[in-house]
Each structure stands twice: as C-alpha cells, then as structure tokens.
Amino acid sequence: MAIECKNITKVYKTGAGETVALKGASFNIGDGEFVAIMGPSGSGKSTLMHILGALDTPSRGTYFLDGQDISKLSDDELADIRKNKIGFVFQSYNLLPRATALRNAALPLMYAGMAREKREKKAEEALLAAGLSEDRWGHLSNQLSGGQMQRVAIARALVNNPSIILADEPTGNLDTKTGEIVLDTFQQLNSKHGRMIILITHERYVAEHAQRIIHIRDGEIIDDEKNIKRRVVNNHQL
C-alpha cells in the first residue's frame, strides 16, 4: 500500500482549549487509486490533506508513505518528502505571477537541484500531459484563463513524478465546464499514467469522478465506499 494511515488524530491547541480536528482516522490507499475525500467545511478534510501532503504531522497515530513513517519528521525532512513524493493542486492555483507557464511548471525541480535545460524539458512533458497547448507555454501566468492556470498547476504537480497528487478543491474557482475539463485531466492522468490522485472536495458531484469516496464528518471517517456510479467526463474511455 502506498498510503497507510493508522489512528490519525490531530489536536490543535487554541486559546479556549483544545480543538480535535481528526479523531483516529484509519485508511489505506493503493498505488494508482483515484480517491475523493469528501466532507462539509469544518469536517477535518483540510487537516487530513495537510497531513497526507506532509505539510503537517499528526498529534497521534502513524502515517506510512511508501513504507516510510513520516508522522514524526522535522520541517526540513518533510520538505524533502514534499519535494520528492507529493504534488499539490490548489483551489486558487498559486502560480508565480509574472512568470511564464513553463517556469511555473518547472519550479519544483529547481528545489530538487536539477539543471535548467533538463527541468525545462521535464516541464514541457508535464505541460503536455496536463493538456496545456504549446502556444501558451511562453505566456505569463497572469495572462492565462482559470482553466489554463489550473492546467499549469497540474503540470507543476506532475513534474517531479510524485507518488501522490493531492488536489484541494481544484474546481472550486472554475465554472462547471472548465471544471469538467480539469476533472477529465485528472481521470486521464489516473487511467493512462497510473497516477494516484487524492481529490479533496465538499461537492458530491466533483467527488463522483473518483473511483472511491471517503466521507469525513466532525473529524471521523463515516463512510469509505467504492463509487459505483462513477461519472466520466465526455464519455471518455477510462
């Protein structure tokens, strides 16, 4: 199993006392799975995403990623995990303004210490896989449309060949049609390239594009089911 979570608990200390964001969540996700984590706001899905994305560590419990326990690592060790194993796609894209699509997509490889020509070549491959047409590669990120920006962000998540792609409400800022194109891109990446994709969302409609849906509420996993009526965008063959 690529991801093994046992009894993940996260407690935040606030001024008033303690807030329990996650109460002993346990689940496994295998290589090549497309999983949606679904729940309303305040359910703890963002906290779970931060832990899965090695941005944060659980208060209790263990998290094995590719067989390595990463629940007790230091900040810089977590940075290394993120650099090598995780790709993020955010709701608000978080691209560098006034930088080209190509430079944005290549950014993670800079921190991996790759030479410039090599990382631009990899970024071109990733942009191709994310479906951004070649004539947009030289455009500055603030000259792109929302859908195009999210494709650049997906390319950036792909470029370091990660074990997991974590997408946090990736369609939240997009209209339905553009959102579907992005979801289709994820489905293609999952089916054709065998990428593990974890989609965090509060919308059932979006979650239904995944193979499996983990429902979370008040910090607890209340349901973990195989998605039987899976939506497929444009009737693409998966």
Added chain:
Amino acid sequence: MSVSDIFRETFSAVTVNKARSGLTILGIVIGIGSVIAMVSIGQGAQSSIEESIQSIGSNLIMVMPGFQRGVGVQVSSGRGSAQTLTQADADAIQQEITLAKATAPEISRRYQVTAKGKNTNTSVLGTVAAYTEVRNVQIGAGVFISDQNIRSLSKVAVLGPTTRDDLFGEGVDPIGQTIRINKVDFKVIGVAESKGGTGFSNQDDVIFIPLSTAQRFLAGDNYVTTISVAAANANEMATVQQQITDLLLLRHNIANPQLADFQVLNQQDIVQTASSVTDTMTILLASIAGISLIVGGIGIMNMMLTTVTERTREIGLRKAIGAKKRDISAQFLAEAVMLTFLGGFAGIVLGALAAFLVSRFAGVATKVSLLSIVLAFGVSAAIGIIFGFYPARRAAGLNPIEALRYE
C-alpha cells in the same frame, strides 16, 4: 538550489516592481554616493596639502629660532622674532654636518617696496645661492643671487612672479629695472618661476636679495630667521636632524635639550601634522555620510518586510513544493543584497560624478581612490546582509499551511 537559480529568482523579483526597487535603493545610492564624494574631497585636500609642503623643498629640515624656557618663568615671545640663530650657526652646519647636502640661511621680514610709483608690501628674503637648491626655487628669467653678490654686498633682487605682477604688471620683463626697499635701491636681476603657492603662505609673493646685503642695509645685525638644510637623502633625515640639534646645543652652550633656544623641524613632521588634520576631517565627513547609509539600510529592511508579507502565499507555495528554510532565506537575503549592491554601484557612479563636478567647478582637488570604492561595495553588501537578515528569517520561518491560506 544553485547560485544561478537564486540569482535568476532574485533578479525577476527585483525587476517586477522597478519603481519601488528604485526608490528603495535611493537611500543606499545617496549614502554610498556621499561617502565616496566626501572621502574623495578629503583625500584630494590631503594630497594637495602634501604636494604643496613637498614643493617647499625635498628632504628639507628647517632650523628656526625659539625662545629659551627659563625654569619656572614662562616668557613667551613670538617665534621668529627671537634672535638666537646667526650666520655663524649656518656656516657651522654647512661645514660640520657632512650628511647635509646644502644649507641656506635666510633673513626675512616684510617691507614696503616701491617701483616706478607702484608699491606693495611683501616679504623680503635675504639668502644665499644655495637657497635655490634647498627650497626648489626655479629661475624663470635672468639669474639668481650668486656667491659673488654675497661677497660684494650687491644691491640686486630676484622677484617672485606675484611681486613682479604687482610692481611691474603681468608678463612685463623687469630685469634691469630698479626697485626701492626701505629707501635702498636694488637692481632686478631675475624672476623666479611660480611654485603655485596656495592660500595664506603664497610662495610667489617674495623678493630675494643677498643675505649679506639684507643684514647690512636692512636688518643691521648678523642674525638669521631660518636656516634651511637639505639632507643628502630621505633616510638620513632623522640623523641629520639630531646632528644639527647636538651641534647647535653645543654652540649655544645649552646642556639640557629641553631648554633649547631653537627648533629643528623636519619636513616629514609638517606633512604628518597636516595629514592628521585632513584625516580627521575626512573621517568626520565620511561618518556624517555613513549615517545616511544606515537610514538607507532601514529603508531596505522596511521594503523587504513589506515584500515578505505581500508574497506570503508565494512563500507558502514554494515551501509546499519542497523549498527548505534555507532556500527561502537565501532567496530573500539575496534580494536584499542585490538591492544594496545595485544601490552601491549607482552610489559609486554618483559619488565619483559629484567629486568630478566639485573639482571642476569649485576648484577643490578630489581623488576617488580604489580603496573607497572597494569599501563602498563591501559596506553596501554588508548592509544588505544585516538589514535583509531579519526579513529573510521571517520569510523562512513561515508555516506553509498558514502562508497558503493568507489573504
């Protein structure tokens, strides 16, 4: 993250907002510029003072009369009016001190001088032929006083260029004309070349006459006001100075050197005194300018803190994709250093330009030294590091989750 990556990231960050970057570095530009300009003016003044002291003569030692300090009684008479040095002292120095290349006693006093109805008040200097050698006097026209003139008490005079201009008019050849000093007629036999004397001691406003003539017809005694001695070479200055002191103490029957009735001044001492004055001035000017550098540095820090806040989400993103603390802090530190470095470079250009304009239009000599340029670059880099450190540390310490959520 390689050095060239850091440089590229930094360069694009600095050039994104050119107006703001430009205004931020203005403080550094002005600070470095004024340090460069002030130091160059100070050093220019120093070298011009040194040059003018050097032009008095080379390897020069001057013996001047001083008052004798009686025990317990403070009698102070103005130096120069004391009459303790004689022609015989000068002759003794000439004969007994072998390391002295040439000796020129002189007697100098101001007189009203007239020629053809014009008159001027100038310094009349009775001296000997060796004076030209000891004090670097060049003769422009005619001849200088000869030993023959001394022996025969000739009433001849050599004019300084300024005195010639005052008495006869600029460019007029006065040789063969007569001038009257203190009711005694002198025949002009030569004109000295200009030494470019500056300020209060104009070395060009002078009349040279034979020492013997001056003693007999003007002063009426055998005393001299200064004995100038040229040492054979620069290394022997101290030795010669000591030998002259010993010789004169012996001749004047003074056992305690503290009670000497004369002073032996080394040219080097005069240069050092003048240098220490200009050094102090330079340090003073530079430290006033240095304060504006600190102000500029605070401006950089302010701008960097604003940048860190503005780019919180970018920092969060960079951390999310694998940037470590030191990657982030290196990037922001590099930004601060690049800003101050650009400021330093512009400041050096501005300072050099200011120094050039000052020397061009204000007539003050300036000298932009390599040391001050190297120092300016060093200081601006140091300011970047010092004032960039705190903002960079703040950026590096941001929590990626909170940074990504920042609105």
